[in-house]
Amino acid sequence: MRSHRRAVVLSLVLVAATSAAQTSDPNLARNIAAGCANCHGTNGVSVGGMPTLAGQPKADLVKKMQDFKAGRTPATIMPQLAKGYSDEQIDLVAGWFAAQKP
């Protein structure tokens, strides 16, 4: 059991190490999403006063961010912050939050 687990762990580490040789980090979505937690709560689960992002449909989150980015939804902070994220980053983060438990 133990040696089996070692083997599994080591092979997974090798897989991770191989993918690290490419340009993008395997935890990129998680890492970018962590930047939203200051206001929206850890893993997108708000403790109050801000919308929870966890478990929201990906398409809804992408649309909200794109509407902020394009200035279609007036707001205080979000139109300014949304302009700082690329379409790819918005897509990644929306997918990550959609997969979290609310």
Next chain:
Amino acid sequence: MTTIARRDFLKVLGAAGLAAGPLAGCAVSPTRTGPKVVIVGAGYGGATCAKYLDMWSNGKLDITLIEADPAFVSCPLSNLVIGGSKQLSDITVSYDALTKRGIKVRFDIAQAVDPIRQTVRISNQQDLPYDRLVLSPGIEILFDQVQGLGSPEAQAKILHAWKAGPQTVALRRQLEAMPDGGVFAISIPKAPYRCPPGPYERACQVAWYFKRAKPRSKVLVLDGNEDVVSKKGLFMKAWNEDYKGIVEYRPNYVLTSVDAATMTAKFDIADNVKADVLNVIPPQRAGAIAAQAGVITANNRWCEVDFLSFESIKVPKIHVLGDSIQIAPLMPKSGHMANQHAKVAAAAILNAFAGMPPNPTPVINNTCYSFITDRDVVHVDSVHVYDQEKKTFQTVQGSGGLSPGPTALEGEYAFAWAKNIWGDMLS
């Protein structure tokens, strides 16, 4: 095929949560045999780093968090305590939830770092070993840069209240004791210092209090800089409108000395200023343990880091977060920013334990609210991406900005920000 030493294997196992994905749940162990991380300072940077290392490793890392104070007291919102609309208990949060997670919270003061043996000495002379060390010690206040402020007596009379806690309450008491018609003067050091808009917000909060309780009193803002450092238009508008006749702003007031006996501030060029309550924010540098550890590399004040990992450019395996670092362009020394540094560092430390390079494309943001009254608030925000050529963070063009003016809606958001960020670091 190289043989994997036991120590390295443990490192790999410790990082399995990072690498193993869905299998991670099966590998949870009651004893923490993973790599050891010691974190000094449990503020916005250090507490966040401890929590995220714990969460992202699925509780495998052996994490020790060293903190001098028995509970977290927030600098953001502390100006509301000075203004009188909040109490210290409203901005104080327990460390219990971090302890319950399995993080070893030690209420102690780190005495020394040995970067060769990779140990941190605490007050009982015990040496705590680390595989990675995170220093998030905040600021050291440079009393010796202001002549006359060296003695404990002078420091008890002329407060900085630039670390939230007893000084915050003491400054409030001084304002309460001041007679109507008195003068509150605040001296601001040359940038960079902790929390760029903080002194101006404080001027607003004291003016808010005076307007109601002591309307004949004055607030003098004595700025060591040539102009308002942050949110200029928004603060100037508040001083010229809401607080007209109360707040007076004076640029180029570079403080050289104080006389605690007469409560007088002296400047390099400008005339002396006498005040009933004199609030001096002296120049600052990275917290004392950073100096001891040898990671202060810029102007004898701040710590330069590799922005992909927040590892010191000088001493390997020591990461520095928050106000102590030599900032990237347009990156403020703020609590929000320290929380963001912490997450980049946590991800990089876990990658390092797994033998992987740090994420090459980090993106972080800043959101900073300032209270103009007890409920009307303005913000500044920004998004920062890593520039691989310049090896630093740069703000994204076209992003970020300011409020058009103070609103109660942003006041609600500011309190929600506080609740969520305190949860993000301390739950």
